[in-house]
Amino acid sequence: DAGVTQSPTHLIKTRGQQVTLRCSPKSGHDTVSWYQQALGQGPQFIFQYYEEEERQRGNFPDRFSGHQFPNYSSELNVNALLLGDSALYLCASSRLAGELFFGEGSRLTVL
Amino acid sequence: GDSVTQMEGPVTLSEEAFLTINCTYTATGYPSLFWYVQYPGEGLQLLLKATKADDKGSNKGFEATYRKETTSFHLEKGSVQVSDSAVYFCALSDDGNTGKLIFGQGTTLQVKP
Numbered sequence A: 001d002a003g004v005t006q007s008p009t010h011l012i013k014t015r016g017q018q019v020t021l022r023c024s025p026k027s028g029h030d031t032v033s034w035y036q037q038a039l040g041q042g043p044q045f046i047f048q049y050y051e052e053e054e055r056q057r058g059n060f061p062d063r064f065s066g067h068q069f070p071n072y073s074s075e076l077n078v079n080a081l082l083l084g085d086s087a088l089y090l091c092a093s094s095r096l097a098g099e100l101f102f103g104e105g106s107r108l109t110v111l
Numbered sequence B: 001g002d003s004v005t006q007m008e009g010p011v012t013l014s015e016e017a018f019l020t021i022n023c024t025y026t027a028t029g030y031p032s033l034f035w036y037v038q039y040p041g042e043g044l045q046l047l048l049k050a051t052k053a054d055d056k057g058s059n060k061g062f063e064a065t066y067r068k069e070t071t072s073f074h075l076e077k078g079s080v081q082v083s084d085s086a087v088y089f090c091a092l093s094d095d096g097n098t099g100k101l102i103f104g105q106g107t108t109l110q111v112k113p
Helices: none
Strands: A005-007 A010-013 A019-024 A031-037 A044-050 A053-057 A064-068 A074-078 A087-094 A106-110 B003-006 B011-014 B019-021 B023-026 B032-038 B045-050 B056-059 B062-065 B075-077 B086-093 B107-112
Touching: A005 A087, A019 A087, A019 A106, A031 A074, A044 A064, A074 A087, B003 B086, B011 B019, B019 B107, B023 B032, B023 B086, B032 B062, B045 B062
Parallel strands: A010 A106, B011 B107
Antiparallel strands: A005 A019, A019 A074, A031 A044, A031 A087, A044 A053, A064 A074, A087 A106, B003 B023, B019 B075, B032 B045, B032 B086, B045 B056, B056 B062, B062 B075, B086 B107
16 A cells, blocks of 8 residues: 655755645545645645645745645645745645645755 | 744664653644654654643653643653654644644654664
């Protein structure tokens, strides 16, 4: 049984560009949450998707947007990249209100 | 707003030593509390949890007790192994939505043989 898978694992972008990160949830899970983890810090909640809608959102600007597809997979989009967006982006899946299972993350470097 | 504070690392211990990693929280309601572990090269994994005051979470020899009076959820293990070397994160959920967690900054544990 595959766990949470994320792609790409690493990527480099320049300021002002846009990026899309992808997440496939664990089998049987219908909810996807995204987190940003800066170096040496704990993860920070970006938003959560359930039934293809954004259910909750953390304190992130509108440059951060997402989508959930009918097969429960999800994308995180970040527009107009800033140097401060460099981080590890974590996807976590669950059944609604259940235990979170995390992927290994996508490491984004903005130059 | 709600927050979680962990003791700073890194923590370096010899095998079989006693481990304590301190965690305190600030929350307006009655949060659920969690410890997650991140082994090198792996994703975060739930280690243990407690959902109400005085609950004790336990797993793999690790324990933590939800102390409302001191707003703490300290992680303990009686005898650490080299394989316990990892980064440990304390976290809380303040609204019953366990998908929205507030994490501490993490504590790195290194266990030497």
